Amino acid sequence: MFRTILLGTLFAISAISPISPIPAMAADVARGEARVTTIFDHPLPSVPGKSLRGVLVEYGPGGSSPSHTHAASALITATVIEGAVRSRINDGPEIVFRVGESFVEIPGDHHGVSANASDVEPSKLLAVLVVDTDDTKLTTPDRP
Numbered sequence: 001m002f003r004t005i006l007l008g009t010l011f012a013i014s015a016i017s018p019i020s021p022i023p024a025m026a027a028d029v030a031r032g033e034a035r036v037t038t039i040f041d042h043p044l045p046s047v048p049g050k051s052l053r054g055v056l057v058e059y060g061p062g063g064s065s066p067s068h069t070h071a072a073s074a075l076i077t078a079t080v081i082e083g084a085v086r087s088r089i090n091d092g093p094e095i096v097f098r099v100g101e102s103f104v105e106i107p108g109d110h111h112g113v114s115a116n117a118s119d120v121e122p123s124k125l126l127a128v129l130v131v132d133t134d135d136t137k138l139t140t141p142d143r144p
Contacts, residue, residue: 029060029122036065036139039126043133051133057114059085059123064115066141069108073132076105083123088113097125 029035040054050073057065057078070076078087079102088094089109096117097103105111116123129138 029058029063031061032063033060034058034063034065044130049133051131053129053131053138055127055129055138057125057127059083059116061121062116062119063122064113065111065139066143067110067112068114068139068141069110070105070129070140071131071135071138072107073130073135074105074107074138075130076127078103078105078125078127080123080125083121084117085123085125086113086115086117087111 035058037056037058038053039056040052042052044050044052059065078085078097080097080099082099084096084098086094086096087103089103089105089111094113095103131138
């Protein structure tokens with residue numbers, strides 16, 4: 001039920017505040033690398049103090065992000081939009097998500113694995129976060 005409410009909210013917000021198309025990037029992400037780009041940030045008019053943020057995560061072949069946590073307020077849904085992404089949340093299994101598949105992170109989750117599932121093709125995911133508007137640091141790596 002919560003997921004239905006969240007998705008309904010996201011659709012309603014996008015209807016009143018159109019989301020820009022994902023920007024074209026100037027260069028491909030290098031092998032073994034990752035690039036994170038904020039592509040939208042909108043305060044939620046019906047929820048004071050909360051914002052909806054969109055983050056494009058691009059992985060070059062074999063690329064990955066270090067294990068991390070997110071802002072304590074962050075509720076995240078991530079959808080693979082190119083290639084395939086390996087992910088492990090908390091002590092759950094490592095799962096490969098393909099184009100069109102999504103996963104959710106709730107506040108306090110630990111993202112142990114976030115990586116391109118391919119050593120030869122790039123991958124991308126779009127993460128949509130509901131977060132406290134004042135949160136400026138969205139990701140904290142386990143190690144600096």
